[in-house]
Amino acid sequence: MNLRTTPTVAETGRDLLRLRAELPGRVALVPTMGALHEGHRTLVRAARQQCDSVVVSVFVNPTQFGPGEDFDRYPRTWDADLAALAEEGADVVFRPGVQDVYGSCALGVTVDPGPLGSVLEGAVRPGHFAGVLTVVAKLFGLVRPDEAFFGEKDYQQLVLIRAMSRELALRVGVNGVPTVREDDGMALSSRNRYLDPEQRRTAATLYRALQAGVDAGPQGADAVLAAAHEVLATAPELVLDYLELTDADLGPAPVAGSVRLLVAVRAGSTRLLDNTRVRLGETR
Numbered sequence: 001m002n003l004r005t006t007p008t009v010a011e012t013g014r015d016l017l018r019l020r021a022e023l024p025g026r027v028a029l030v031p032t033m034g035a036l037h038e039g040h041r042t043l044v045r046a047a048r049q050q051c052d053s054v055v056v057s058v059f060v061n062p063t064q065f066g067p068g069e070d071f072d073r074y075p076r077t078w079d080a081d082l083a084a085l086a087e088e089g090a091d092v093v094f095r096p097g098v099q100d101v102y103g104s105c106a107l108g109v110t111v112d113p114g115p116l117g118s119v120l121e122g123a124v125r126p127g128h129f130a131g132v133l134t135v136v137a138k139l140f141g142l143v144r145p146d147e148a149f150f151g152e153k154d155y156q157q158l159v160l161i162r163a164m165s166r167e168l169a170l171r172v173g174v175n176g177v178p179t180v181r182e183d184d185g186m187a188l189s190s191r192n193r194y195l196d197p198e199q200r201r202t203a204a205t206l207y208r209a210l211q212a213g214v215d216a217g218p219q220g221a222d223a224v225l226a227a228a229h230e231v232l233a234t235a236p237e238l239v240l241d242y243l244e245l246t247d248a249d250l251g252p253a254p255v256a257g258s259v260r261l262l263v264a265v266r267a268g269s270t271r272l273l274d275n276t277r278v279r280l281g282e283t284r
């Protein structure tokens with residue numbers, strides 16, 4: 001275990017600006033909503049490798065939760081989060097309150113994610129990506145990082161944040177970090193703790209469906225979708241929201257080459273997402 005000194009915690013934008021001014025070299029930002037797991041730790045390690053200073057934000061952002069979603073019960077595990085960030089060598093942890101992030105938003109200016117914000121996750125969770133992009137833009141503005149790090153597990157979020165940084169000329173490098181998985185392939189997620197043991201066991205079907213899709217890649221798009229659907233059908237208790245093939249930027253999938261296979265299901269009241277790269281029409 002890598003025991004390092006506890007990071008400095010900033011609880012207000014003002015504290016953060018003061019600490020940010022003292023950080024040496026290239027600065028990385030890892031935005032999180034806390035409830036940290038090995039996937040987040042991997043983001044911090046990637047940030048450490050690429051930059052001289054690492055800021056991690058811990059903020060459960062209310063504007064990306066819809067009515068009736070899990071904002072109130074979203075896991076808040078501050079002591080464990082801080083201990084994990086000390087082990088990973090984060091320099092500063094920004095843990096603002098809602099008022100500190102949104103108190104100055106009297107005119108309600110937000111970031112519009114454009115058409116990609118209303119497909120896939122956006123179709124199921126209207127307004128979700130406007131909430132995500134708005135808070136990430138604020139974090140970019142406060143931290144002024146050179147690089148920011150996000151998990152590939154939330155692939156649509158990664159694509160949209162990358163597009164925001166590029167199209168709004170925010171000058172932040174947006175880095176995607178591969179999904180961290182359990183032994184049975186299940187993608188790590190803070191929401192996995194909502195699953196009961198039976199749901200958790202069944203949830204690994206998602207990964208098996210993606211792998212079946214990868215294996216069918218040489219036979220083309222229809223075969224990929226059919227193979228993944230066939231595996232998902234073995235777990236009828238998982239309610240399918242979508243299973244789609246896209247190109248790497250979430251546009252229409254080409255006939256051959258590298259594409260993305262994205263899936264979302266509901267296990268009881270818990271939504272589970274996963275995705276993988278697939279090579280279409282080629283042997284791997």
Ligand code: PAF
Pocket residue numbers: 031032033059061064132135136154157
């Ligand atoms: O992926 C998350 O944890 C959140 O969507 C993010 C990027 C921290 C914004 O609140």
